[in-house]
Amino acid sequence: MSGPIHMQCMKPWYSLCLLGVAAVLVFCAGCAGTSSPAATPVPTTPVVSETAATPSPTATPYPGALSLGADAPFGTGGKTGSARVYKADLMADYIWTSPSFNSPSEQRLTGEALETQKGYNTQKPSEGNAFLFVFVKLTDTGSDSIVAPSPAQFMVNYNGNNFQYRSLPGPDVSIGGVRGTQYDYRIGKGGVSGYILPGESNAADGFLIYEVPASIDLTKASMVITLDAQHTSAWQLG
Structure with missing residues (x-):
């Protein structure tokens, strides 16, 4: 009589353990499904607008010009x-x-x-x-x-x-x-x-x-x- 009674008492406790483990697994799966990876920053290069400078015309002597007094x-x-x-x-x-x-x-x-x-x-x-x-x-x-x-x-x-x-x-x-x-x-x-x-x-x-x-x-x-x-x-x- 003592053996069977003992097995009946263990079944409810075993069921509760299985339910607890299942609940933990479900919770972890939910957390894993809703989390998103951290965004990796993309380096940006500033755009610099460059305008080519227009050189000013340089005055030059008249071709073949003599020196003063010549x-x-x-x-x-x-x-x-x-x-x-x-x-x-x-x-x-x-x-x-x-x-x-x-x-x-x-x-x-x-x-x-x-x-x-x-x-x-x-x-x-x-x-x-x-x-x-x-x-x-x-x-x-x-x-x-x-x-x-x-x-x-x-x-x-x-x-x-x-x-x-x-x-x-x-x-x-x-x-x-x-x-x-x-x-x-x-x-x-x-x-x-x-x-x-x-x-x-x-x-x-x-x-x-x-x-x-x-x-x-x-x-x-x-x-x-x-x-x-x-x-x-x-x-x-x-």
Whole structure:
């Protein structure tokens, strides 16, 4: 009797153990089904926008330009000459006076108030510009007189641009700190045409004025002169 009774008592306990084990397995399976793996960070590379810089054009001297003070021959036969560019000065502005232009009658003809003081006037360039004074000398080296190149044949070349001269009001204009006479009034009225006689003492020696950028680099600027139909010469200005 004792053996069978013992087996009956063990069956409920064994069943409960099986149920407990099954419950643990179900719980673990549920946990395994709902868990997700940790996300692996993906490295990112920042995008940098690069714009290629456009190089600024660099001014270069005129090809074959001579140095200041050098002579350039021109002409043929007995009509020969020698040209020279020997000085260049850059000025922010300049003061000028003229006995005729500063007379009351001349000022009335202008139709505007000049605001002169004791006959002196200040000439100013446009914003960002300056005045360039270039000194030239042309000598007749032959036996006959030669036609003088017009001031329109003298151009300042810089960074691919050509600058034309600016004429003064008249031949009697004096500029403070500048010696000499403007070239065009040395060769004829207004410099339209003129002649140069043989000999050093008859040379046309004067200056021409140009309005140029104030930032100009004179070592890269040139005076280019068309001396005649066969000869064009250039001089580096700095």
